[in-house]
Amino acid sequence: MKEGNKKRKEQIIKNTLKASYRAPQFVANLSEYLGFSEEKIEHLFEKKYLAPNWGKHEALLRFDKEISGIERGTVVYEKDGGFEKILGFPKIRRAMVLEPTLKKQFRKIRSLAVEEKMNGYNVRVAKIKGEVIALTRSGYICPYTSERAKVKLNLEFFDKHPNLVLYGEMVGPDNPYVPKTSYEIESIKFFIFDVREKNTGKPLPIALRRKLLKSYGFFQVKLFGEFPLEKAPAEIKKIIQQLGKIEHEGVVIKDPEMLLPPIKYTSSQSNCSDLQHAFLFYNETGRDYMLSRIVREGFQTVEWNESEKDFEKRCMQLGKSILSPLRKSIQDVKEKRRLFEEGRIRVRELETARCFEEYLKRLGVEASFEEPKPVGEEFLIEIKKINKSTHDKTAAIWEGQLW
Amino acid sequence: MKEGNKKRKEQIIKNTLKASYRAPQFVANLSEYLGFSEEKIEHLFEKKYLAPNWGKHEALLRFDKEISGIERGTVVYEKDGGFEKILGFPKIRRAMVLEPTLKKQFRKIRSLAVEEKMNGYNVRVAKIKGEVIALTRSGYICPYTSERAKVKLNLEFFDKHPNLVLYGEMVGPDNPYVPKTSYEIESIKFFIFDVREKNTGKPLPIALRRKLLKSYGFFQVKLFGEFPLEKAPAEIKKIIQQLGKIEHEGVVIKDPEMLLPPIKYTSSQSNCSDLQHAFLFYNETGRDYMLSRIVREGFQTVEWNESEKDFEKRCMQLGKSILSPLRKSIQDVKEKRRLFEEGRIRVRELETARCFEEYLKRLGVEASFEEPKPVGEEFLIEIKKINKSTHDKTAAIWEGQLW
Numbered sequence: 083m084k085e086g087n088k089k090r091k092e093q094i095i096k097n098t099l100k101a102s103y104r105a106p107q108f109v110a111n112l113s114e115y116l117g118f119s120e121e122k123i124e125h126l127f128e129k130k131y132l133a134p135n136w137g138k139h140e141a142l143l144r145f146d147k148e149i150s151g152i153e154r155g156t157v158v159y160e161k162d163g164g165f166e167k168i169l170g171f172p173k174i175r176r177a178m179v180l181e182p183t184l185k186k187q188f189r190k191i192r193s194l195a196v197e198e199k200m201n202g203y204n205v206r207v208a209k210i211k212g213e214v215i216a217l218t219r220s221g222y223i224c225p226y227t228s229e230r231a232k233v234k235l236n237l238e239f240f241d242k243h244p245n246l247v248l249y250g251e252m253v254g255p256d257n258p259y260v261p262k263t264s265y266e267i268e269s270i271k272f273f274i275f276d277v278r279e280k281n282t283g284k285p286l287p288i289a290l291r292r293k294l295l296k297s298y299g300f301f302q303v304k305l306f307g308e309f310p311l312e313k314a315p316a317e318i319k320k321i322i323q324q325l326g327k328i329e330h331e332g333v334v335i336k337d338p339e340m341l342l343p344p345i346k347y348t349s350s351q352s353n354c355s356d357l358q359h360a361f362l363f364y365n366e367t368g369r370d371y372m373l374s375r376i377v378r379e380g381f382q383t384v385e386w387n388e389s390e391k392d393f394e395k396r397c398m399q400l401g402k403s404i405l406s407p408l409r410k411s412i413q414d415v416k417e418k419r420r421l422f423e424e425g426r427i428r429v430r431e432l433e434t435a436r437c438f439e440e441y442l443k444r445l446g447v448e449a450s451f452e453e454p455k456p457v458g459e460e461f462l463i464e465i466k467k468i469n470k471s472t473h474d475k476t477a478a479i480w481e482g483q484l485w
Numbered sequence: 486m487k488e489g490n491k492k493r494k495e496q497i498i499k500n501t502l503k504a505s506y507r508a509p510q511f512v513a514n515l516s517e518y519l520g521f522s523e524e525k526i527e528h529l530f531e532k533k534y535l536a537p538n539w540g541k542h543e544a545l546l547r548f549d550k551e552i553s554g555i556e557r558g559t560v561v562y563e564k565d566g567g568f569e570k571i572l573g574f575p576k577i578r579r580a581m582v583l584e585p586t587l588k589k590q591f592r593k594i595r596s597l598a599v600e601e602k603m604n605g606y607n608v609r610v611a612k613i614k615g616e617v618i619a620l621t622r623s624g625y626i627c628p629y630t631s632e633r634a635k636v637k638l639n640l641e642f643f644d645k646h647p648n649l650v651l652y653g654e655m656v657g658p659d660n661p662y663v664p665k666t667s668y669e670i671e672s673i674k675f676f677i678f679d680v681r682e683k684n685t686g687k688p689l690p691i692a693l694r695r696k697l698l699k700s701y702g703f704f705q706v707k708l709f710g711e712f713p714l715e716k717a718p719a720e721i722k723k724i725i726q727q728l729g730k731i732e733h734e735g736v737v738i739k740d741p742e743m744l745l746p747p748i749k750y751t752s753s754q755s756n757c758s759d760l761q762h763a764f765l766f767y768n769e770t771g772r773d774y775m776l777s778r779i780v781r782e783g784f785q786t787v788e789w790n791e792s793e794k795d796f797e798k799r800c801m802q803l804g805k806s807i808l809s810p811l812r813k814s815i816q817d818v819k820e821k822r823r824l825f826e827e828g829r830i831r832v833r834e835l836e837t838a839r840c841f842e843e844y845l846k847r848l849g850v851e852a853s854f855e856e857p858k859p860v861g862e863e864f865l866i867e868i869k870k871i872n873k874s875t876h877d878k879t880a881a882i883w884e885g886q887l888w
Contacts, residue, residue, distance in 0.1 A: 175887035186885025345887065364780055369772035374888070377767055380811030381882065384819060393808070398797075401804030405796070408783030416787060479784065482589025484578035484748065485777070 103127075103134055103143060108160075115165040116158070118150070132158075135223050136444055142210065144221030145170065153283075155221040159210065168247050169283030171204050171219055174334060177347045178381040181315040184335065187345055194314045195288050195338045196321060198304040199346055200273055201263050201331040201355075202253035207231045207272070208280065209240035222445070225437035226427050227252060233430055234272055236298045243294075246286075249276035251303070258425035258438070258465055261359050264329035269428050275303045275334065285340040308338060318347060319386065326351040350396060353378050354403035362407040363421065365472040376400070415476040422466040425449075428457070435463050442467075506530075506537055506546060515561070518568040521553070535561075538626050539847055545613065547624030548573065556686075558624040562613065571650050572686030574607050574622055577737060580750045581781060582788040584718040587738065590748055597717045598691050598741045599724060601707040602749055603676055604666050604734040604758075605656035610634045610675070611683065612643035625848070628840035629830050630655060636833055637675055639701045646697075649689075652679035654706070661828035661841070661868055664762050667732035672831050678706045678737065688743040711741060721750060722789065729754040753799060756781050757806035765810040766824065768875040779803070818879040825869040828852075831860065838866050845870075 102108065104127055113120045126132035131147040134140045135157075145156040155170030177183035188194055204219040205227050214237055216227035230252070239246075254267035274295055277286045286294065288305070295302050309317045314335070321333060332348030353375040360367035360375075379400055383393055411421055429435045432454060442449050448468040454461035479485070505511065507530055516523045529535035534550040537543045538560075548559040558573030580586035591597055607622040608630050617640055619630035633655070642649075657670035677698055680689045689697065691708070698705050712720045717738070724736060735751030756778040763770035763778075786799055814824055832838045835857060845852050851871040857864035882888070 178882045178888050179885075182883055182885035183887065184885075187887065361779075361783075364776070364783075369776055373767070373772055373775060376764075376807060377811065380764075380767075380808060380815050383808065383812055384815040393812070394801075394805075397804030397808050398801050399804070400808060401800030401802070402797075404779060405783060405786065405800050405803060408780065409786055409796070412783050412787040479581045480585055482582075482585035482587075484586065484590065485581050 103141070111160075112158070112165065116152075135221075136441075139215075139223045142215075142221075142223065146220065155217070155219050157210075157217055157221045161211065166210075166280055168206060168208055168210070168217065168280055169278065170221060171206070171249065172283075172343065174344050174346045176378075177335070177345050178378060179385040180318055180347060181385070183345065184311065184314050184318075188311055188335075188337065188342060191311070191337055191339075191342065193308045193310050193338065195308045195336045196306040196314070196318060196333050197275060197288075197336060198306070198325070198330065199332045199334045199348065200251045200253050200265070200303055201260065201352070202251040202257065202273070203259040204249075205231070205252050205272065206247050206249050207235065208247040209244055214240055222441075225434055225441055226258060226429065229429060229431065229434040230270060231272065234270075235300065239298045239300075245280050247278050247280060248272075248274050248300070249278060250274035256426050256428040256462070258427050258442075261423065271301050273301045273303045287340050288336060288338045303334075306333065322347065322349050325349050329355065348378070350379060350382060350399070354399055357400070357403040358407050360407075361404050362411050363423070363469045363472045364408060364411070365475045366469055411472060412476055415473060416480055421469045421473040421476075423469060425465040425467060427463050427465065428460050429454075429463065430460050432461060435461065506544070514563075515568065519555075519561070538624075539844075542618075542626045545618075545624075545626065549623065558620070558622050560613075560620055560624045564614065569613075570684055571609060571611055571613070571620065572681065573624065574609070574652065575686075575746065577747050577749045580738070580748050581784040583721055583750060584788070586748065587714065587717050587721075591714055591738075591740065591745060594714070594740055594742075594745065596711045596713050596741065598711045598739045599709040599717070599721060599736050600678060600691075600739060601709070601728070601733065602735045602737045602751065603654045603656050603668070603706055604663065604755070605654040605660065605676070606662040607652075608634070608655050608675065609650050609652050610638065611650040612647055617643055625844075628837055628844055629661060629832065632832060632834065632837040633673060634675065637673075638703065642701045642703075648683050650681050650683060651675075651677050651703070652681060653677035659829050659831040659865070661830050661845075664826065674704050676704045676706045690743050691739060691741045706737075709736065725750065725752050728752050732758065751781070753782060753785060753802070757802055760803070760806040761810050763810075764807050765814050766826070766872045766875045767811060767814070768878045769872055814875060815879055818876060819883055824872045824876040824879075826872060828868040828870060829865060830868065831863050831865050832857075833863050835864060838864070 109120050109123050113123050116123070123132070126149060131145065131149060132143055133146055135142045135144060142157050142159045145152055145154055145158075148154045153170030153172060156167055158165055158167040184194065205224075206217045208215065208217070214228070214232050214235070216224055216231045218224050218227070251273045252270055253263060253265055253273055254270035255262065256270040257263075277291045277294065278284060285291070292302060292305065306321050307317075318333060318335065325332060326349035329351050330349065331352040332346060334344045334346050336344040356375050357372065360372050379396060383396055388396065414421060427435060427438060435451065435454065439449070439451050448470060450466045450468070452464040452466075454463045512523050512526050516526050519526070526535070529552060534548065534552060535546055536549055538545045538547060545560050545562045548555055548557055551557045556573030556575060559570055561568055561570040587597065608627070609620040611618065611620070617631070617635050617638070619627055619634045621627050621630070654676045655673055656666060656668055656676055657673035658665065659673040660666075680694045680697065681687060688694070695705060695708065709724050710720075721736060721738065728735060729752035732754050733752065734755040735749060737747045737749050739747040759778050760775065763775050782799060782803055786796055791799065817824060830838060830841060838854065838857065842852070842854050851873060853869045853871070855867040855869075857866045
């Protein structure tokens with residue numbers, strides 16, 4: 083065989099392997115499992131709305147978009163000659179004002195459970211094809227979070243409950259995704275707020291879920307209590323004001339049976355802290371993201387019927403949350419410093435850090451990893467993620483470019 | 486002839502008249518005049534990027550979009566067997582920081598003229614086919630502004646200079662478009678900032694323009710002076726701070742010969758006053774519009790190297806400019822008041838008000854006109870423009886709808 087021919091054949095085999103998830107029989111089977119036509123499946127692959135993960139997890143397909151009621155971030159894969167799927171995080175909608183919203187949305191039930199909404203990053207952990215894996219909100223398999231899950235969790239849970247998925251929040255300073263938070267956590271902890279079945283996504287009722295998680299020693303988000311519907315708005319206001327004082331984010335208000343969809347509500351401090359981060363990178367953060375946080379402040383001050391003094395405090399806090407980070411970034415670029423976001427990871431295996439670096443690159447994140455520092459049996463690694471768009475825009479303005 | 490046939494024929498004739506600007510010969514002639522292919526002209530008509538005005542001004546075609554360097558708002562019409570056009574307002578770009586921008590953009594010239602940028606609405610006035618007409622920024626013929634132009638201006642100018650167009654700003658409280666301003670004007674005045682030739686859009690040099698306008702007794706925007714390039718940033722900073730104190734908008738910095746494009750720069754008070762208006766109607770105003778005004782505040786505080794005390798004042802001003810109007814609108818809707826924008830017109834003929842009402846309706850603006858009040862020989866009419874989108878969104882939230 084000629085060299086050219088051989089190379090060509092190798093390329094064909096490689097492409098076939100890569101594209102195995104697009105083989106006709108696979109498409110036919112998946113079509114049957116999801117109840118979509120084969121054309122629709124082909125279309126989803128074409129548009130990359132349904133796309134493989136990378137490397138050894140290629141067989142786990144992720145929905146990059148909500149399709150016919152299947153949440154974005156849902157992951158589907160072959161299992162025992164059939165398929166299995168892990169549903170994405172259901173989008174939790176927001177109350178802009180407490181009283182009218184709770185009365186309307188929960189009118190069918192008598193009491194509401196209130197749990198803390200923490201500020202970290204969303205992760206699902208499940209045993210998939212014999213391996214405990216952490217999926218991000220978008221359905222990617224994060225190598226760092228997967229290692230942390232295996233290190234931190236009592237893995238017996240997954241053997242006893244192979245059909246259950248833990249939905250939670252990774253919180254703490256050893257966090258590559260979310261800017262610094264105000265919890266008293268030394269490294270990183272996985273706070274679970276939901277346990278759901280594979281395939282159906284059916285959640286456990288709150289009491290059952292909390293009891294089960296407790297029995298495995300898992301961390302859970304705080305439960306503030308169960309309140310009768312009429313008293314809930316006033317109780318939640320008190321909770322939110324307390325949470326705000328310690329710079330915590332807010333609450334998720336739930337049907338104890340988990341039959342109605344939960345609703346979130348956040349503190350003013352959380353809105354402002356989002357803004358502080360957003361305006362550091364004013365050219366990268368979505369306009370909708372920024373404006374929605376501002377509008378929430380307007381509704382909260384009216385619903386709470388604030389005094390002029392409290393209103394002025396709120397104005398000052400809002401103004402500072404916007405202008406301080408803007409000033410910092412603009413000043414930094416003026417003085418030729420690069421803009422970046424800081425993160426940190428703590429790994430047991432340096433290989434995990436290497437995989438994570440590769441993973442970020444694949445996601446299109448430009449990041450530099452500092453030298454690992456040994457801490458006990460683990461390694462701490464600082465990460466700087468470059469914010470090119472805001473940096474370049476700001477630098478161009480300092481060079482006299484027009485807006 | 487049967488009744489049905491007759492109606493059909495009438496309809497055909499009506500459509501033909503309406504579509505006369507799309508007749509093949511007209512398209513061919515216009516194609517030659519603009520230097521566009523006939524297909525391109527047809528395409529522009531199809532997409533309504535080139536569209537007729539209404540009623541008796543149907544023959545004046547307006548560019549609803551910038552096309553091949555022809556500004557949006559440009560108006561073109563038949564004249565003496567050929568065509569004539571009035572170019573739109575050239576977009577004036579903005580300096581986010583003064584010193585680097587002026588040095589870069591005006592490096593080819595020695596001195597800069599600084600004129601006031603006023604807060605009103607942009608109007609071009611010209612004699613078109615024997616009639617003095619006021620064109621809005623988008624190239625519509627505003628019946629109210631056209632009447633005001635005829636009442637207020639020395640019309641001899643247009644007989645002596647049939648080839649010149651006045652570019653200016655309508656400022657004052659008898660203003661249907663722009664919320665209340667801070668100038669000491671009783672009714673409405675037309676401040677001219679540019680005089681340009683028909684067809685070419687070529688501007689008069691500043692000194693010549695000012696002399697010509699003065700000789701006709703026209704109002705002009707204030708000229709703060711001509712400054713050497715090196716001193717201009719410091720001088721303009723002083724001017725801007727003075728303008729800010731009296732709640733004026735800012736300046737336009739120009740090449741005295743008008744060969745380079747002008748650049749605008751505004752006061753913090755102007756940014757904040759834009760925000761005050763924008764957040765009253767938070768669901769209608771563009772996100773980009775809001776964010777750009779916020780970002781300007783960041784650049785100004787860094788370029789001016791402000792003290793902490795001044796920075797805190799700026800934060801407070803920003804926070805209040807955002808939250809006060811938000812609070813007002815949210816509170817108004819909570820208490821079942823409708824949200825609207827107020828405007829006012831002062832007309833000589835009640836027929837003008839009627840035409841203007843019809844005109845707003847055509848533009849899709851929902852407005853209610855109060856009873857005319859006679860004032861001397863004229864009539865004052867208050868106008869309430871309904872802001873449906875913000876009202877409905879806010880009302881839905883008060884009824885418990887989720888965000």
